[in-house]
Amino acid sequence: MRIDVVTLFPAIFDSYLTQSLLHKAIVRGLVAIERHDLRAWAEDSPHHKVDDKPFGGGPGMLIQVEPTVACVREVETMHPTPARRILLTPQGKRFDQRLAEDLAGSDRLLLLCGRYEGFDQRVQDILEPEEISVGDFVLNGGEVAAMTIIDAVVRLLPGVLGDENSSRDDSFSRGNRLLEFPQYTRPREFEGHSVPEVLLSGDHAAIAAWRAEQTQLRTQARRQDLLGEEPNG
Numbered sequence: 001m002r003i004d005v006v007t008l009f010p011a012i013f014d015s016y017l018t019q020s021l022l023h024k025a026i027v028r029g030l031v032a033i034e035r036h037d038l039r040a041w042a043e044d045s046p047h048h049k050v051d052d053k054p055f056g057g058g059p060g061m062l063i064q065v066e067p068t069v070a071c072v073r074e075v076e077t078m079h080p081t082p083a084r085r086i087l088l089t090p091q092g093k094r095f096d097q098r099l100a101e102d103l104a105g106s107d108r109l110l111l112l113c114g115r116y117e118g119f120d121q122r123v124q125d126i127l128e129p130e131e132i133s134v135g136d137f138v139l140n141g142g143e144v145a146a147m148t149i150i151d152a153v154v155r156l157l158p159g160v161l162g163d164e165n166s167s168r169d170d171s172f173s174r175g176n177r178l179l180e181f182p183q184y185t186r187p188r189e190f191e192g193h194s195v196p197e198v199l200l201s202g203d204h205a206a207i208a209a210w211r212a213e214q215t216q217l218r219t220q221a222r223r224q225d226l227l228g229e230e231p232n233g
């Protein structure tokens, strides 16, 4: 997979892309992530200004349509694979595990990160990106939302997780769609809290049954809204 990120703050991604799972996936060639500084497409060359005041008044600044459209069009020509255009905005469709699975099936994503009060509406009208929100709250920009999407999608790509099955039992995942069961490691006892006996029994059928029950109980207690959902949808 190739992911192009258009942003006014490419350095925000520096540490994130050079650590842990993401870094390994990049080094192993499972994903290529390219950042593009929108200011490089600014018409105003000495100051690289890409924002302006909204017509009609109101607080804050908007990212302008000309540099954004020029940037997206040029970035798309940098690689032959067609890109799925995504614009990060609190007004978009809510991101979830199903959408992460859907995006993981694409060969190329182009993530457009907003700042300030967002983009001139003509960016959406002309480029027709899918608009995605990571939750009902307002971030300072789309970069953290883009990292959220990259994080959730890249771990689903074949070969990224060490054990091919290790995303299978995750909360919300395909074949489950419920909350994950509790897990324990050593020591067996800590400050009076013991590991459930069944997990030490070596009885794989009993362990599987206990985990399935815990998944139901936990979801019932915390997220009843998930219980009616189709597990493989």
Ligand code: ADE
Binding pocket: 088, 089, 090, 114, 132, 133, 134, 135, 136, 137, 138, 139, 140, 141, 142, 145
């Ligand atoms: N930009 C600002 N807030 C956001 C959100 N909640 N999701 C996606 N992009 C955003």
